[in-house]
Amino acid sequence: MKNILRNITVVALGAAMLTGFTSCEATKNANNKQKGAVIGATGGAILGAIIGNNAGKGGNGELGAVIGGVVGGGAGVLIGNKMDKQAQQIEQEIPGASVERVDDGIVVTFDENSGVYFDTAKYNINANSQTMLNKLSNIMKEYNQTNVIVAGHTDSVGSDASNLTLSQNRANAVTNYMIGTGLSAGRFTTVWYGEAQPAASNDTAEGRAQNRRVQLAIVPNEQMKEDAINQANGGN
Numbered sequence: 001m002k003n004i005l006r007n008i009t010v011v012a013l014g015a016a017m018l019t020g021f022t023s024c025e026a027t028k029n030a031n032n033k034q035k036g037a038v039i040g041a042t043g044g045a046i047l048g049a050i051i052g053n054n055a056g057k058g059g060n061g062e063l064g065a066v067i068g069g070v071v072g073g074g075a076g077v078l079i080g081n082k083m084d085k086q087a088q089q090i091e092q093e094i095p096g097a098s099v100e101r102v103d104d105g106i107v108v109t110f111d112e113n114s115g116v117y118f119d120t121a122k123y124n125i126n127a128n129s130q131t132m133l134n135k136l137s138n139i140m141k142e143y144n145q146t147n148v149i150v151a152g153h154t155d156s157v158g159s160d161a162s163n164l165t166l167s168q169n170r171a172n173a174v175t176n177y178m179i180g181t182g183l184s185a186g187r188f189t190t191v192w193y194g195e196a197q198p199a200a201s202n203d204t205a206e207g208r209a210q211n212r213r214v215q216l217a218i219v220p221n222e223q224m225k226e227d228a229i230n231q232a233n234g235g236n
Helices: 024-028 032-039 044-054 061-067 073-093 127-142 160-180 205-211 222-232
Strands: 002-005 098-102 105-110 146-152 188-192 214-220
Touching: 044 098, 044 105, 044 214, 073 098, 073 105, 073 127, 073 214, 073 222, 105 127, 127 160, 146 160, 160 188, 160 214, 214 222
Parallel strands: 002 188, 146 188
Antiparallel strands: 098 105, 105 214, 146 214
């Protein structure tokens, strides 16, 4: 399992990609297409879905390596079909979670209104959350050719430092619990962003509840991609 702490530098991915995106502000205001250009050949949309405005910042190159490039052609269709089925199963078995198909992957969002939640300033996995994570784990055991990024976020209540630590602890708690159900630690990468990536306004109680969230990006691993390419090319 990798733990990657966000930092404040912009990754240099080549001079052609840096034009117009070298400042933090430019990346912050970039649209999805532009974020994809900053990131390069990785799954830019899925990175943006869990990282948001920090999609072009330093440290995320390692996430790009986990996600890899989006697969096109017949192989991409085969991967898409598998990921569609997995997403549908997650929706059916965990109705409270928000499930999105993005690029070649799946983004699952748990906030305080969707099954996996934490008490104020706490990061222990409670009984209700365990039930939801057990269901997700069983699905991931069935679809075992995937990697998983777990991203932790908080609202803006409290200091930046305490929120960063809290988001780290919550993301690690989810990752460790999932590994404890029998999933391989090698499938997981854990990241945390504190209050830096709000999904909603922190000015309302409802918005803050949405911001206190953990997101999982489920992406095809290299074996799934290789198998899909071979199958698309007529191999066994």
